[in-house]
Amino acid sequence: MRVAFVGKGGSGKTTLSALFARQLARSGAPVLAVDGDINQHLAEALDPAADTAPFEAPPLAAHLSDLKDLLRGTNARIASREAMVKTTPPGRGSRLLRLLGDDELHTRHVQRVGGVPLMVTGEFDESDLGVACYHSKLGAVELYLSHLVDGPGEYLVMDMTAGADAFASGLFTRFDMTFLVAEPTRKGVSVYRQYRDNAREFGIPLAVVGNKVTGEDDLLFLKEEVGDDLLTHLVVSPWVRSAERGRPQGELEEPNRHALRLLRETVDAREKNWPAMHRHAVEFHLRNARAWADAATGQDLAAQVDPEFVPGPASLH
Known part of the structure; x- marks a missing residue:
């Protein structure tokens, strides 16, 4: 199950995300914590006694091109990494991921902090000022969630951006x-x-x-x-x-x-309602295609939607 913690800045959502993830990990449940806030403090909250910054794995957004190549797999509806946008839904041939699976993405980007596997999206830093918005970084985790098939008894816990920023994309529909x-x-x-x-x-x-x-x-x-x-x-x-x-x-x-x-x-x-979650993913993809993505890529991205595909455990086989 996928769980999001949201709220205004300073409400304590990062603290609760960490407490909840640690509780799950201590119970023996498979859990992945994801820091999706513009201010990346989840690692510190997961291991408050650490003397130094404990997280060294690269942020997901730093390898967006590699992520796209991995996830599009052999999906014939996606011509290239350039044609794959943050809302592109999976289809037949796409690479689907298991939570904490033995794959290059989890091996590269996940590190245990305070006993909890953690992945971060990436901070908004000075190099982004004037040339990017934080939602471009969240696009990496949006693609990740769209291609993730989490199983029974597994948990993903995400500390979201403060306020209502998640509504700038379809990210808020990716949670149970x-x-x-x-x-x-x-x-x-x-x-x-x-x-x-x-x-x-x-x-x-x-x-x-x-x-x-x-x-x-x-x-x-x-x-x-x-x-x-x-x-x-x-x-x-x-x-x-x-x-x-x-x-x-x-x-x-x-x-x-x-x-x-x-x-x-x-x-x-x-x-778990896989059809509803995928339906939301497709709806937001079509919205983004009409609003900006078709023009940005020079393609009709509605064609990326595979009408015969619904993600879920059966799609892994």
């Missing part, structure tokens, strides 16, 4: 469950309203996780603002504070561990 992290403030729930409306339009499951809750007043505010979408909440955590200082002490508090267990139960209760 989206958790929106919201502080008990007006700003904290503002992103929720944007996500709620877009999620409902496409049938994307969304649940709100309150964070940094100090008491009943905070909880009541969240319930009034988000209603039944409020799944659970985490209280202000001394453990998180000590971890953010690089000196985690003791264990995460039981109310917060209970909240993480509830998140997993919610994810596990979902049923």
